[in-house]
Amino acid sequence: MQTKRMTFPGRWLPYALLAPQVVITLIFFIWPASQALYQSLLREDAFGLRTTFVGLENFVRLFGDPLYLNSMKVTLIFSLGTTLLSMSLALLLAVTVNRMIRSRSSYTTLLVWPYAIAPAIAGVLWWFIFNPSIGIVPYLLDMLGYRWNHRTSGGDAMLLVIIAAAWKQISYNVLFFLAGLQSIPQSLIEAAAIDGASPLKRFWTIVFPLLSPTTFFLLVVNVVYAMFDTFGVIHATTSGGPSQATNILVYKVYADGFVGLNLGSSAAQSVILMAIVIALTVVQFRFIERRVNY
Amino acid sequence: MASITLEGLKKSYDGKIQAVKGIDLEVADGEFIVLVGPSGCGKSTLLRMVAGLETISQGELRIGERRVNDLEPAERDIAMVFQNYALYPHMTVFDNLAYGLKNRGFKRHDIERRVADTARMLEIETFLTRKPRQLSGGQRQRVAMGRALVREPAAFLLDEPLSNLDAKLRVQMRVEIKQLQRRLKTTSLYVTHDQLEAMTLGDRLVVLNQGQIEQVGTPMEIYTRPATMFVATFIGSPAMNMLPVDYLKERGANGVLDNLPQGTDIVGVRPDDMRMQAPAQPHLVVESTLELLEAAGAESHLYVRLAGSEQPTVIRTSGQPPVAEGETLRFHVIRDALHPFNRDTGQRTDC
Ligand SMILES: Nc1ncnc2c1ncn2[C@@H]1O[C@H](COP(=O)(O)OP(=O)(O)OP(=O)(O)O)[C@@H](O)[C@H]1O
Ligand SMILES: [Mg+2]
Numbered sequence: 001m002q003t004k005r006m007t008f009p010g011r012w013l014p015y016a017l018l019a020p021q022v023v024i025t026l027i028f029f030i031w032p033a034s035q036a037l038y039q040s041l042l043r044e045d046a047f048g049l050r051t052t053f054v055g056l057e058n059f060v061r062l063f064g065d066p067l068y069l070n071s072m073k074v075t076l077i078f079s080l081g082t083t084l085l086s087m088s089l090a091l092l093l094a095v096t097v098n099r100m101i102r103s104r105s106s107y108t109t110l111l112v113w114p115y116a117i118a119p120a121i122a123g124v125l126w127w128f129i130f131n132p133s134i135g136i137v138p139y140l141l142d143m144l145g146y147r148w149n150h151r152t153s154g155g156d157a158m159l160l161v162i163i164a165a166a167w168k169q170i171s172y173n174v175l176f177f178l179a180g181l182q183s184i185p186q187s188l189i190e191a192a193a194i195d196g197a198s199p200l201k202r203f204w205t206i207v208f209p210l211l212s213p214t215t216f217f218l219l220v221v222n223v224v225y226a227m228f229d230t231f232g233v234i235h236a237t238t239s240g241g242p243s244q245a246t247n248i249l250v251y252k253v254y255a256d257g258f259v260g261l262n263l264g265s266s267a268a269q270s271v272i273l274m275a276i277v278i279a280l281t282v283v284q285f286r287f288i289e290r291r292v293n294y
Numbered sequence: 295m296a297s298i299t300l301e302g303l304k305k306s307y308d309g310k311i312q313a314v315k316g317i318d319l320e321v322a323d324g325e326f327i328v329l330v331g332p333s334g335c336g337k338s339t340l341l342r343m344v345a346g347l348e349t350i351s352q353g354e355l356r357i358g359e360r361r362v363n364d365l366e367p368a369e370r371d372i373a374m375v376f377q378n379y380a381l382y383p384h385m386t387v388f389d390n391l392a393y394g395l396k397n398r399g400f401k402r403h404d405i406e407r408r409v410a411d412t413a414r415m416l417e418i419e420t421f422l423t424r425k426p427r428q429l430s431g432g433q434r435q436r437v438a439m440g441r442a443l444v445r446e447p448a449a450f451l452l453d454e455p456l457s458n459l460d461a462k463l464r465v466q467m468r469v470e471i472k473q474l475q476r477r478l479k480t481t482s483l484y485v486t487h488d489q490l491e492a493m494t495l496g497d498r499l500v501v502l503n504q505g506q507i508e509q510v511g512t513p514m515e516i517y518t519r520p521a522t523m524f525v526a527t528f529i530g531s532p533a534m535n536m537l538p539v540d541y542l543k544e545r546g547a548n549g550v551l552d553n554l555p556q557g558t559d560i561v562g563v564r565p566d567d568m569r570m571q572a573p574a575q576p577h578l579v580v581e582s583t584l585e586l587l588e589a590a591g592a593e594s595h596l597y598v599r600l601a602g603s604e605q606p607t608v609i610r611t612s613g614q615p616p617v618a619e620g621e622t623l624r625f626h627v628i629r630d631a632l633h634p635f636n637r638d639t640g641q642r643t644d645c
Contacts, residue, residue, distance in 0.1 A: 187380035190347050195394035195441075196368035205393075209384045 033274065039267030058268035067244060068252070068269070075248040078162060079226035086166035087218055090173030091211075095203070097174070098181045108178065115171040119229065123236025126164035130237075150238060154245030157238045161246045164237055165230045173218050180214030181207065220284040228277065249273055296358035296371075296448040296481060297323045298344065303353035305339050305505075313339040315505035316353070324479040326472075328496030330486055332528065336505040337485040341451050344483060345374050357448060368397075373442035374451040377458065379434050381426040387413075387437050388422040391444045398445075412444040415474075432463045439471070443478070450475075450482040456491065468494060489531055493517065501525050519633075523640045526562045526633055532595055532608040534562040534633070541603055542578060550578050550629050555643040558634035565595070565610035567631035570623065578627040582607065589614050598623060 043054045062068045097107055114122070130150060132138050138148035150157040184207060192202045208215075231250050234240060240247035240255055247255065249269065257266025298321040305314040314336045321327050329337045342348040344355060346367035355363055362370050373394075381390050391409045400408070413419040416436045426434055435455065442450055455471075456464045472495055475482055486492055492499055493513045501508040501516065501524075508528075509521040520526035520534070527533045539559050543551055554561070568580065582598035585606075596609040596617070609625060617623060634643045 185378065185380065187376045187378055188382060190345075190367070191374070191376060191380040191382075191441075192393070193347070194345060194367045194372065194374050195445075196397035197393070201397065206382060212384075 036267045036270045036274070039263055040271045041264075042267075043264045044262075054264070058264045059272075062265060062268055062272070067247075070244055071247050071249055071252045074158075074244070074246060075227060077158065078165070078230075078246065078248050079223050081158070081162040082165045082169070082226040082230070083219060083222040085162060086169040086222060087173055087215070089166070090170045090218075091177050093170070094174045094177035094181055095207075097178060108175065111171045111174050113171065114168055117168065119165075119168060119232030120236045122168045123164055123233040126160060126167070126233075127237045130160050150242075152242055154242055157242055157246045161230070161234055161237055165226060165233045168233070169222055169225055173222065176214055176218055177211065180211045184210050216287055217284070220280055224277065224280055228273065295323055295479065297321055297325075297356075298449055298481060298483070299354075299356040300340075300344075301354040301356075303340070303343060303355060304351045305336070305343055305348060306351050313505055314343070317507055319500060319507070319510065321481055321483065324481055326475050326482045326484065326495060326497045327500060328484045328486060328492045328498075329500050329502060330489070330492040330529075331502035331508075333487060335502045337487075337502055338453055340502070341374075341453050341483055341485050344449075345372055345451050346370050347374075371448040372451055373445055373447040373449075375438050375442050375453070375455040377454045379426075379438040379458075381434060381437055381441070383426050386423050386425055387418060387429070387440075390426070390437060391440050394441065394445050408444050412440045415443070416440045431459055432467070435459060435463075435467060439474075443474075446480075448481065450480055450484075452482065452484045454486055455484075456486075457488070464488075464491075471495065489529060493529070499529075501528060503528075519642070519645070520562070521642050521645070523560070523562070523635045523637075526635070530564060532565045532610060534564050535568070535605075535607045536560055536562050536635075537580075537600075537605065537607075538637075541600075541605075542580075545579075545581070545602070547578055550576050550627075550632075554632075554634050557636045557639075558643045560635050560637045562633035562635060563627050563631055565608045568607075568609045568625040568627055570611065570615060570625060572626045573628055575628045577629070580607075580625045580627065582623055582625065584617055584619050584621050584623055587617065587619055596623070598625075 040058055041053060041055060042051045043058070044051045093111065097111070100107065117125075129135050130137050130148065132149045132151060141148045148156055150160045188206055188210070189202055192206045197205060227248070228250055230248065231254065234246060234248060234251045235254075238246045240251045250273065253266050253269045253273065256262045256269065260266075298319075300317050300319040300321075303314060303317040304312070306312050317340060319327075329340065331337055339348060343350050344357075346362070346365060346369075350363050354361060357370055357372070382393065385393065388409055391412060392405050395405045395408060409422070410419070413422055416439060418433065418436050418440055421429060421433060421437070426437065429437065435458075438455065442452075452471075456467050459467060468491055475495075484491075484495060486495075496513055498510060499513055499516050500510050503524050509516055509525045511519075511521075516525060516529055520529060523536065527536065537560065539551060539554065539561060542561070551561075572579075581601040583601070584596055584598050586597040588595040588597070592612065594611050594614050596611065596615070598607050598609060599605070600607055601622075635641065636643050
C-alpha cells in the first residue's frame with residue numbers, strides 16, 4: 001500500500017501539531033494508569049495515615065478472596081449474557097429492517113436513539129420498569145404467578161442488569177449488522193434460492209457466515225462494553241447487590257476503592273481490568289487482520 | 295430438459311416503469327436462445343422472471359407443461375449463471391458445486407460423483423479445494439458454469455456470463471459454451487449485449503428493444519433480413535448505413551430504385567455492400583469524401599461523408615485500400631444489397 005507522506009518545514013511543527021493529543025493522553029490516560037499501577041503495590045492503613053510498600057501482595061490477596069472470584073464469575077455471566085442478548089436481538093432486528101425497503105431510514109434513526117442515552121439514565125429507566133413495588137413488569141409477572149424481586153433474588157437482579165445493559169447496546173449492534181447485511185451481494189442469496197435453500201437455510205449457510213467479520217467485531221466490542229462500560233447501569237439499578245450477585249469487576253473497583261476505601265486492592269483490581277482490556281484489544285486486532293474465515 | 299413458453303409476459307415496477315411490455319416466445323426443448331438488445335431494454339428482467347427472481351406482473355410462463363408463474367426459483371428446475379458469478383465466497387469450489395445438490399437431499403456419494411464428473415468436464419478438478427477468491431476470473435467463470443451444470447437442470451439461464459472476462463478468454467469460453475450446449479442439449483436462455491456472442495452462440499436470436507421483441511430468428515435471418523430499422527442498425531458491426539431514398543434519387547439512381555416496395559422511403563446498406571469497384575449489374579453510385587480511415591489489419595473501415603448530405607456513412611473493405619483522407623470516393627451498390635424500410639413505422643417494407 002502506498003502511504004501519503006507529508007514533509008513539514010522545520011522540526012517543531014510536527015511536534016506542536018501532536019502536542020495537544022499527547023498532553024491529553026498523558027493527563028487522562030497515562031498518568032492515572034501509572035498512579036493505579038503504583039497504588040496497587042501499596043497498602044494504606046485504616047485511617048489513611050501511612051502507606052507501606054507491599055509488592056504484589058494486593059494481587060495475591062485478590063486471587064485468594066472468594067468475593068473477588070465471585071465477582072469474576074458474575075462478570076463472566078453478565079458480559080456473556082449481555083453480549084448474547086444484545087447481539088441476537090440486534091441481528092433479528094437488522095434482518096427485519098433489511099427486508100423493509102421504504103421505511104428503512106426513518107426506522108434506523110429510531111433504532112439509534114437508545115444508544116444516545118447515558119448508561120445511568122438507561123439504568124434508571126429499567127429500574128422503574130422493573131421496580132418491585134411500582135414497576136409494570138413485576139406487576140405483569142405477578143399476574144402470571146411469578147414474584148419478581150431483584151432486591152432479594154440474585155437471579156432476578158442479574159436478569160435485570162443484563163436486560164438493561166443489553167438494551168442500550170442493541171442499536172449500535174443493529175447498525176453494524178445492517179451495514180454488514182447490505183454488503184452481502186443480493187445475487188448470492190438469489191443463487192442460493194435457485195440452489196434450493198429455504199430462507200432459513202440461506203440465512204444460516206450464506207448470510208451468517210458472510211457476516212462473521214461483523215459478528216466477531218461486535219462480539220469484542222460488546223464484551224468490552226459489558227465489562228467496562230456498564231458501571232452506570234449497575235449503579236442505577238442494583239448497586240452490585242443483592243449480596244454481591246451483580247457486583248461485576250468494574251463496579252467492585254469503585255465499591256472497594258471509594259466506598260470501602262481500600263485503595264490498594266481497588267488499584268490492583270483496576271490493573272487487572274487494564275490487562276483484560278489490553279488482551280481483548282490484541283485479540284481483536286489479530287483476528288481482524290486475518291479477516292476471519294473467508 | 296424442457297421447452298419454455300412465454301405468453302404475454304409483462305413486468306412493471308411500482309406499477310409505473312414498464313420494463314417488459316408483453317413478450318411472446320416459444321423456446322423449443324434443447325434450443326439455445328440468445329436475448330440481445332441495448333442496455334436497459336429488459337433482458338435481465340425477462341431472464342430473472344423466468345428464473346423466479348422477479349415476480350411476473352402479467353402473462354404466463356411455462357417450463358415444460360407446468361405453469362410456473364407462482365413457483366419458487368428452486369421449484370422451477372432451472373439453473374442460472376450470474377454476471378458476477380455469485381459464487382459463495384466462504385465455501386470451497388467443491389462446496390459451491392455441492393450446495394444445490396445437498397439442499398435437494400442427494401446422497402453423499404451421488405454428490406461426490408456428480409461434482410467430480412462436472413469438474414472433469416470443465417477442467418476445474420485441480421481447484422476443488424480452493425476458495426473462489428483464490429481463482430482467476432476465467433476459473434471463477436468455469437466454477438459458475440459448473441454450479442449450473444452439476445444439477446442437470448431443465449434449463450440454463452445465463453446473464454452476460456462472459457462480460458467480466460478479457461477479450462481472448464471471452465472467445466475461448468464462447469466456443470466452450472457452444473460445444474457444451476451442443477453436447478448436453480439443455481434448453482438455454484442467454485443474455486448478452488455482445489453481437490458476436492449473439493450471432494455465434496444462438497440457434498435463434500431474440501432482439502429486444504424497450505421491453506418488446508423486435509425480431510426473432512436465426513442469426514443469419516436476422517443479419518440478412520432485419521425486420522426493423524432498429525434490428526438493422528443494432529445487429530452487425532459497423533452498423534448498417536441508412537440512406538434516404540429521396541437523396542439517392544436526386545443524385546441519379548439509374549433506375550435501380552424504381553420498383554421499391556410500397557412505402558419505402560429509406561434503404562439500408564451494409565458497410566460491406568458498398569463496393570469501390572463498379573459491378574456488372576445495374577447499381578447506384580454514391581459519391582463521398584473520406585473523413586477517416588481505420589485500418590484494422592485484415593479489414594479497413596472508411597468513414598465517409600456523402601456528397602450534398604450530412605449523413606455519416608461507414609464502408610468496410612478487406613485489406614487496406616490505396617486511398618487518402620480527404621479524397622473523393624465513389625461507391626457502388628447493387629439492388630440486392632438494399633434493405634427497404636419505412637422511416638415512420640421503422641418496419642421493413644418487402645415482407
Ligand atoms: N428494481 C427495479 N426497479 C425499477 N426499475 C427497474 C428495476 N430493475 C430494472 N429496472 C428498469 O427496468 C429496465 C430494464 O432493466 P434490465 O436490468 O432488464 O436491463 P438490461 O436489458 O438487462 O440492461 P443491461 O444490458 O444494462 O444489463 C431498465 O429501464 C431499468 O431501469
Ligand atoms: Mg442486464
